[in-house]
Amino acid sequence: MIDRRTFGKAVGLGTGAAAVSLAGLPAAEAASAAPRPEGGDTSPRTVPAVAPGAHTAFPTLKQVRAGVLDIGYAEAGPAHGPVVICLHGWPYDIHSYVDVAPLLADRGYRVIVPYLRGHGSTRFLSDRTVRNAQQSAIALDILALMDALKIHRAVLAGFDWGSRTADIIAALWPERVKALVSTSGYLITNVEAQQTFLAPAAEHTWWYQYYFATERGRRAMEDPGNRDQLCRLVWDLVSPTWDFDDATFARTARAFENPDYAAIVIHNYRWRLGLADGERRYGRYEKQLAARPAIPVPTVVLDAEHDPFATPGHDVNRDRFTGPYAYRVIEGVGHDLPQEAPTAFARAVVDADRL
Structure with missing residues (x-):
């Protein structure tokens, strides 16, 4: 199966030694590099095990004006605890962390889980703002959220779009990041490098990216019924062992009803392929990111x-991380790792904070 690392190597996202690194972990935790299904590993029980789906909702949902957005977010844990910001991907929402958040809150963390732009209750403040998803x-949305909430430093944790966003902040503004949990590793995009074609099987894995490059794909995402069918198909394909029910998907699909959802999703994937323009005001950041900056946190x-999109056991972008570091394979689960293996994800946050 073609992986995100193979894709990344072809387009300049990440290279390096194919080795499992557990630098910075005690021996007992190093022994648990490949946890059991659901992430039940053999490391010290720093976080109690919880079954996926044990929680169905967040107790507190809030809104805050930050940058160009009015951001909706879930919050759990003590108001003055150390902060963890959990970032979702596509086609997902904050409920990827519905089981992770209470685990971390019980450890004393203040957990913030924002809807990314175009998702859920997050709204643009102005109709004139470009619906840009580069x-x-x-990443600047999340920095603006931190500023609005008066959070100087936080542990950032994510998957998919959330990993990319957390990676960018850790690379360009490391002083704002106490520690990082990045599912799938180094996902910073180099648009110019993405012009390189891939092996046919790899192109097949990214089918929706090319579908969204067409007007037919755009219209499909604008149609609510078709959109939900498409997103559910992605869930099935990228998490083949996850036995989720209709209610679990429907809970997340409500986040897709955001009026800017289609525009944001389509722009994100077209921009990555060089088929849609970004904004000049972000040009200096994209120039820095194209150079594949190291992540020192x-x-x-x-x-x-x-x-x-993964190659378990082949940590091929190890060279992009220059600080204390650990690499883990979570067995038995697919792409939506925090929702499929909340205990393993929460333990990774606690352990990253201790590196």
Whole structure:
């Protein structure tokens, strides 16, 4: 199966030694590099195990004006605890962390889980703002959220779009990041490098990216019924062992009803392929990111065994992380790792904070 690292190597996202690194972990935790299904590892029980789906909702949802957005976010834990910001991907929402958040809150963390632009209750403040989803714009949204909430430093944790966003902040503004959990590792995009074609099987894995490059794909995302069918198909394909029910998907699909959802999703994937322009005001950040900056903060990288974009056991972008570091493979789960293996993800956050 073609992986995100193969894709990344072809387009300049990440290279390096194919080795499992557990630098910075005690021996007992190093022994648990490949946790059991659901992430039940053999490391010290710093976080109690919880079954995926144990929680169905967040107790507190809030809104705050930050930058160009009015950002909706869930919050859990003590108001003055150390902050963890959990970032979702596509086609997902804050409920990827519905089981992770209470685990971390019980450890004393203040957990913030924002809807990314174009998702859920997050709204643009002005109709005139470009519905731009290039990578640096989304990263600056999270910095603006931190500023609005008066959070100077936080542990950042994410998957998919969330990993990319957290990676960017850790690379360009490391003083704002106490530690990092990045599912799938180094995902910063180099648009110019993405002009390189891939092996046919790899192109097949990214089918929706090319579908969204067409007007037919755009219209499909604008139609609510078709949009939900498409997103659910992606869930099935990238998490082949996850036995989620209709209610679980429907809960997340409500976040897709945001009026800017289609525009943001389409722009994100077209921009990555060089088929849509970004904004000049983000140009300097994109120039820095194209150089593949190193990430110096303490980091735990997670790979999921059944994620079609992962190569479990082959930590090929290790060279991009220059601080304390650990790499782990989570067995039995797919792409939506925090929702499929909340205990393993929460433990990774706690351990990253201790590196």
